[in-house]
Amino acid sequence: MSSASLSGKRTPIPAADLRNILRWMFLLRVCLSSAIVLIAAFLWRDFFHARSTLVLLLFLLLSYVFTAFGYWRLRAGRFENASFLWLQLLHDLVFTTVVVVYTEGVGSPFSRLYIPQVAVASVIFGISGGALFAGAASTIFVLLGIYQREFASSFSFDAEYFPKLSAPEEPFLLNILLLVALFFLVALIMDFLRARLVTAGERVQALETEIRFITIDTRDILDSIESGVVSIDSAGRLAFINRKALDLLGIRLLTRDPEPVWQEITTRAPSLARLLLDTLDHKPAISRGELELDSPEGRHVPLGITTNLLYDEQGARRGVTAVFRDISHVKRMEELSRQRDRLAAVAELSASLAHEIKNPLASIRTSVELLASGDDVAGSGGGNGGDGLRWSARRSGGGGQGAARREEEEERLFRLIVKESDRLAKLLTDFLHFSRMELREEVPVPLRELLEEVVELQLLPAARNAATIGLEWLGLREPVVDGDFDLLKQLFQNVIANAVQAASEHGADAAVTIRVTRDYGERAEIYGLDPGQYVETRVIDNGPGIKPADLPRIFDPFFTTKPQGNGLGLAIVHRIVNVHGGALFVESKPGSGADFRVYLPLSSRRVRTRTRAKPRSHAPAPGA
Known part of the structure; x- marks a missing residue:
């Protein structure tokens, strides 16, 4: 919206700027009128004659009424009409002239009030309006000066109602010309500033429109996607929520005001609110996590969720965004x-x-x-x-x-x-x-004691097959895992026994190496295990290895390459590892032996064990 021009057409001045100009005009008018009333009340005899002062006060009262009328038009939004605006400027011109006449004429300090009025006319109507107003003010001011100099002493109105004006001080003509020149100079300057103001206003308005469209488009886009989006700022306040998030969370509020919506989120989905706040509180963001939500219908709704941190230019966290969706159909x-x-x-x-x-x-x-x-x-x-x-x-x-x-x-x-x-x-x-594989009991199991016991049981079969067994501990003194002692013993007994049998086919240099070390989660993460520390037990033999075609099937039930085997040994081993929350992998190349890797979660508990010192390498007895 723009203001009215001199000819009644629109100008590029925004309506908001015009409204502010009129407000300041009305405020200054009221302040000036009030100041004159106070001067008349306290300095009556020094400045005014009694009857003339009453005439001035009556005019000031009319000015109050006119200002109230203008303010009413302003509040009603009917202030852009050219006639209304020119009427306001004309009132100010007459008002200033009356004040100047009643306060010493052209020598009055109030004569400078013409300057801001010329400026206002230039801002509202451009150079044409400013020049017209400056010309009118200059004409009035020059005529008043000529009257004071040439006719005030010989001709005057009734002194009861009009003030007696004295001749102006010299240099009279120069003062008037300087003031008139100042009027037109202000008109030119204010027209230039007005053009800059209009250009800046157009840019601001275009920017606001673009921002509004971007905001609308972004909200529309986020409201149209099938995933819920919730964002909080650095203070933990709700910054944004889209329509799908409201639907998934079962929030039926008629408003998107942050405070009531956030209260509903903390009530209906406390796990989601806690996740957002924890992520904001220097916790790592999650990718492809899951939450469970209780719907208003009483059913459990699984949500797949991803959180992202938002940073400012300095790298500080300025918010968290969570994107989630109902994965019931996926489940x-x-x-x-x-x-x-x-x-x-x-x-x-x-x-x-x-x-x-x-x-x-x-x-x-x-x-x-x-x-x-x-x-x-x-x-x-x-x-x-x-x-x-x-x-x-x-x-x-x-x-x-x-x-x-x-x-x-x-x-x-x-x-x-x-x-x-x-x-x-x-x-x-x-x-x-x-x-029916299951954990009958879960107790701290000392892995060193268990492995040394299993190795001792395999000494005789190893000696019969001319094989050696080596047990190496790398960086672990007394590792402990939580589980069933008998199942874990069966696990390693089967794996080591298979390794001894495979190594025996190598001949006189048959060897089995058991190597135990700690895994801090690097390889465990690669293998898809839960985060944490694991103990890695490798059973390495130098036998003929496993054929590439057989490698993917060695843990399948009833798959065997042994004439007398039933194919359940490694399948049972695999089940034992799984029920203990671990993983079992094998690497092998034909002719290079096999490397079985058993990963078990490392327990934080410690147990006292009585272990006997055993040699790291066990060789067959002479003549075996």
């Missing part, structure tokens, strides 16, 4: 995926288990059928260590030799049935142990 998809994976694993496991059970059952069935048939049987072992047999049968004849041979074959069949039954029982026992 449902993950659960469905886990169910599918479980069903697929169960199906694969069932097929493997059925295959493993089928072989001993076939042997038992064949043996029982032969025993029940009454035929003479003859067999020879073959296949998997006698598990598969080739049989020939004929009808039994008479004689003691046939009976003895039959008894011998029956005894062999009975042994086979018992052997296959034992094998089947062990398979089912291992499978039940694998499927």
Whole structure:
């Protein structure tokens, strides 16, 4: 909005600036009128004649009324009309002239009031309005001076109501010309300043409009996204919240005023408010974290959340922004995926288990059928260590030799049935142990004592296989892990036993190295473990290594490369590590041995143990 021009058209002066100019004009007018009233009251006899003073006071009263009318128009927003503005300037011109006439004429100190009025006219109407007002003021001032000099002594009005003016002081003409020149100079200067003011105002207005549009666009964009956005400033006050955040948090307020909305957030989502404040309080920002929110309907809503720190130019934290979204559908998809994976694993496991059970059952069935048939049987072992047999049968004849041979074959069949039954029982026992793996107790377990006990148990098998076992402790004196002692013992016993068997294929230089060190979380983070300190136990052998095709499957149930194995040993080891919150990895290249790495969380607790000193390397006995 802009002000009115001299011709009634619009000028670029913002309405707010014009409003301020009029306010100052009214204020100065009232102050000047009040000051004159006070002078008339306290210095009555020195300055004014009684009747003339009453005329002046009456005019001042009319000025108050006119000012009140102008202020009413200003409050009503009806102040940009050119006629109204010129009427205000004309009033000030007459008002100043009356004050000058009643206070010594052209020699009055109030004659300088024409200057700010010329300035106001130039600001409002430009150089044309300023020059017009300066010309009017100059004309009045010159005529008043001529009257005082030429006619005041010979001609005067009624002294009862009008003041008697004396001749002006010399140099009269020079003073008047200087003041008139000052009027026009002020008009020129104020027009220049007005142009600068208008240009600056246009820039400010354009900048405000741009900022407003940017703000509107940013809010619209943030309100349109499907993620909630909440920001707080450096003082912990709510700075911004978008519509989706209000919906996710169940806030139904009709306002976005920070204080009531923040109170609702702290009530409905205290974990979110605490996370924002903790991040602001020099805590690290989180990426892809999760929170659980209680919805107004009483259900638990999982939220995926990311926090970002906002910094100022000096690098100080000036706020925190949290972006979060409802991940209920993601959780449902993950659960469905886990169910599918479980069903697929169960199906694969069932097929493997059925295959493993089928072989001993076939042997038992064949043996029982032969025993029940009454035929003479003859067999020879073959296949998997006698598990598969080739049989020939004929009808039994008479004689003691046939009976003895039959008894011998029956005894062999009975042994086979018992052997296959034992094998089947062990398979089912291992499978039940694998499927029901759980921590029966969780106590501080001294790892040094446990490993030295396991190594001692493997000394004899290592000696039989001409292998050595080395136990090395790097930077750890008495590491302790929390868990089940028996399960952890089974874990390392299986891994070390496998390493001894693999190293024995290397020949005379077969060796197994057990290396224990501390991991401060660097590798654990790479492996996707929870933050914290871990103890890393590496079991390294110099055997033939693992084939690349077999490496991804070595922890699968029932997968084995051993003729007599059931494929559950490393699967059970993997389950034991998982229930202890650790991880198990293997690295191997054909011909370079295998490196099994067991990561277990390091406990902060300490236990007193009685460990015996054992050599770091155990060699086979001579002649073994």
